[in-house]
């Protein structure tokens with residue numbers, strides 16, 4: 001890392017594409033599919049990669065480059081590639097790293113679509129996946145096989161808000177010569193930088209807190225230069241790249257990531273503390289509450305506790321539904337990481353068709369509510385939830 005590295009907030013704002021002839025203060029949108037060359041020699045050298053420049057927006061684009069540079073600085077990564085969505089990042093990373101006959105060890109509580117890739121599409125490419133429970137990390141080593149390529153995890157997890165020890169996972173990977181791939185979407189690079197703890201690749205859905213305003217889809221994978229080079233080569237052929245427009249929006253969004261995430265976390269901690277003292281709430285899970293089973297690990301690897309609070313209302317499925325029907329201001333939605341506070345009932349929606357044992361392993365109970373704290377005034381958020389509980 002260079003001597004003159006500036007603080008997170010400063011890099012987020014001052015990492016910008018080069019000024020153009022108009023000396024704009026705010027980087028403009030380069031809505032172009034292609035780029036022109038001076039002469040045949042420049043064209044030849046560019047395609048031969050002897051000269052670094054943009055050729056075609058499926059490969060790279062000034063707005064996309066700026067977005068990737070910002071995320072690399074935030075995560076302490078050597079290189080990155082940006083995608084049209086978080087799932088495009090997840091899929092392209094997997095497709096690059098894995099060959100037929102390979103094996104992956106993954107935490108059982110991962111994003112639903114990622115789990116769908118493992119169960120629906122991996123088998124047809126003869127790729128196997130073994131899962132470990134969030135509460136049984138001591139079983140991870142026993143799942144490793146000679147053909148295992150990487151360990152995959154998210155922390156904090158969705159929707160259970162459990163925490164995995166990144167240093168511990170990285171030590172296992174080093175011992176068995178595996179890669180560690182982390183989906184850092186819930187924490188954002190402002191709260192947690194998995195590369196510091198030994199991760200090789202970090203994936204984000206930029207759709208969530210990176211945009212933070214529910215406008216655009218995006219994804220990014222950052223990490224070791226030689227791995228990103230392979231992901232780039234795969235992606236420039238297959239075309240999952242981020243659009244210049246979305247990259248332009250997201251580059252501006254990242255300028256305010258630190259200040260937004262800080263407020264999201266403040267609101268979340270205040271709501272979690274309120275809920276913990278409420279008689280109709282059976283339990284509350286939030287990484288920065290002392291009652292969280294992995295509170296010490298959360299404190300070690302996260303700057304603040306994140307924007308998601310999980311809790312259980314009395315009365316099982318019926319109690320959960322009654323709570324949702326009484327909500328007035330918060331949005332009933334499955335999204336997260338928005339300026340608007342969102343409440344989700346996993347048991348009757350996202351996980352309605354999931355087996356009971358799988359739900360239990362992910363920490364989902366019938367009366368469980370997942371709340372993604374927004375940026376409204378905390379008193380208004382609490383007032384809405386308080387009247388719905390009543």
Ligand SMILES: *Cc1c(COP(=O)(O)O)cnc(C)c1O
Pocket residue numbers: 085086087088090111113154158183185186204205206207208217218219
């Ligand atoms: C939303 C999400 C994704 C997928 O991102 P999209 O941008 O919706 O494709 C992947 N991982 C996690 C943890 C997510 O929350």
